Amino acid sequence: MARRELAVPENVPGDLFVDETCIECDTCRELAPEVFGSLESGQSFVQEQPANDASWRRALHAVVSCPTASIGTERSAKEAARDLPVHLEGPVYRCGYSSESSYGAQSYFLRRDGGNILVDSPRFAAPLVRRIADSGGVRRMFLTHRDDVADHARFRERFGCERIIHRDDAVIDAEVLLDGDGELGPGLRVIHLPGHTRGSCALLVDDRYLFTGDHLWAWEGRLEMGRNVSWYSWTEQKKSLRKLLDYRFEWVLPGHGRSLHLPAPLMKKEIESLIGRI
Numbered sequence: 547m548a549r550r551e552l553a554v555p556e557n558v559p560g561d562l563f564v565d566e567t568c569i570e571c572d573t574c575r576e577l578a579p580e581v582f583g584s585l586e587s588g589q590s591f592v593q594e595q596p597a598n599d600a601s602w603r604r605a606l607h608a609v610v611s612c613p614t615a616s617i618g619t620e621r622s623a624k625e626a627a628r629d630l631p632v633h634l635e636g637p638v639y640r641c642g643y644s645s646e647s648s649y650g651a652q653s654y655f656l657r658r659d660g661g662n663i664l665v666d667s668p669r670f671a672a673p674l675v676r677r678i679a680d681s682g683g684v685r686r687m688f689l690t691h692r693d694d695v696a697d698h699a700r701f702r703e704r705f706g707c708e709r710i711i712h713r714d715d716a717v718i719d720a721e722v723l724l725d726g727d728g729e730l731g732p733g734l735r736v737i738h739l740p741g742h743t744r745g746s747c748a749l750l751v752d753d754r755y756l757f758t759g760d761h762l763w764a765w766e767g768r769l770e771m772g773r774n775v776s777w778y779s780w781t782e783q784k785k786s787l788r789k790l791l792d793y794r795f796e797w798v799l800p801g802h803g804r805s806l807h808l809p810a811p812l813m814k815k816e817i818e819s820l821i822g823r824i
């Protein structure tokens with residue numbers, strides 16, 4: 547439970563607040579971007595109290611999804627808790643319910659004719675699991691890298707999903723071990739992107755949605771990646787970024803950081819710009 551006496555002073559006055567236990571995961575800022583902002587420290591704060599019911603609903607999605615229960619309000623989040631995963635676009639849904647064990651990494655649910663896919667693992671929260679079951683369950687869980695596996699075992703137990711991860715990041719007993727680039731089926735391409743970890747991989751869906759784990763994210767409308775989180779190799783990380791110029795996509799959907807949506811030619815320019823900046 548968030549504690550009012552620990553609220554960060556930058557919150558605008560009102561019912562909703564963030565306290566100082568925030569671990570800077572970005573989940574709330576992605577679910578309710580108009581409400582939650584980012585301090586220089588990286589922590590979140592309430593930049594604007596929700597102005598209407600729709601905004602309150604998004605803020606309450608953030609309340610239940612915060613991995614450290616750092617967001618407080620007098621309102622009940624019980625009904626909003628049942629909305630997740632929330633639709634983003636096409637087959638893509640945001641799971642919310644980030645797990646502290648993956649440092650609050652965001653995860654995604656993909657509705658596919660050939661069987662639904664989880665990209666990285668959310669918290670195994672009862673309302674989320676019920677909604678996923680009602681949507682046809684999970685056939686495969688694609689794990690972008692070793693850090694974001696969270697409650698993978700409980701999803702495997704509940705849905706019998708195949709867990710897929712690169713061999714070099716196999717910190718779990720996965721059913722499928724990847725060795726490099728490849729295809730998981732029509733419209734599902736794996737791109738090996740070593741750098742953050744040795745076995746980091748992105749999943750490219752329908753040449754439109756790129757799930758990047760901790761390889762690449764957006765910040766203030768620009769693509770970014772971080773030398774300070776290139777645990778394996780910054781040199782490899784830069785090579786991996788160049789590799790993305792060979793692919794077409796319009797969305798970057800990361801584990802940490804913000805997502806970015808641009809027409810494919812502009813996305814390519816944005817990658818070229820990032821290559822120039824690093």
Ligand code: SF4
Nearest residue numbers: 568569571572574612
């Ligand atoms: S969701 Fe993440 S960024 Fe937002 S308050 Fe919670 S820990 Fe902080």
